[in-house]
């Protein structure tokens with residue numbers, strides 16, 4: 001059995017802000033660097049509301065539109081404590097405390113038209129909450145109300161855009177040969193640097209899987 005060794009890129013931080021990072025990848029070819037970029041967009045999991053149980057909705061928005069709007073609210077993500085539902089050992093379609101987070105929304109229209117914001121969602125996990133509290137969800141007139149339970153879970157951008165952890169991922173040529181700069185802007189759920197490091201880790205795992213299956217097939 002021949003041994004393949006994949007070169008791990010040398011990674012250097014060129015620029016970092018709270019929401020974005022520019023990294024220099026060195027010692028790799030363009031296809032590898034581009035695969036890292038694509039993994040940032042479609043493979044690194046992030047948290048989003050997926051399932052909404054509407055208990056009461058007398059607002060002007062249809063239930064489906066309300067659920068869709070909640071799905072697009074960026075949610076803080078913790079990849080240490082949560083796993084993808086398909087990888088969770090609970091095996092339950094309802095999920096458990098390791099693979100889903102419950103949010104409750106209970107809002108009533110006051111004496112004039114009021115706006116329900118993302119910050120009105122109450123999470124059962126204090127750390128897993130909307131990135132911003134000021135995203136408008138629905139407007140309520142006097143007497144109107146919305147009462148619902150929403151379940152967030154980890155998912156990947158390749159399933160649906162709401163699970164993309166970054167808003168921008170751009171690859172440009174660096175200064176030296178085999179040097180590329182990758183700029184990633186986070187949607188807010190995960191630090192930008194963590195998105196890239198996760199992407200590299202997941203890509204390495206996938207390359208190892210391919211290596212094993214190729215080696216296995218050759219025997």
Ligand SMILES: [Zn+2]
Nearest residue numbers: 088090096099
């Ligand atoms: Zn579970």
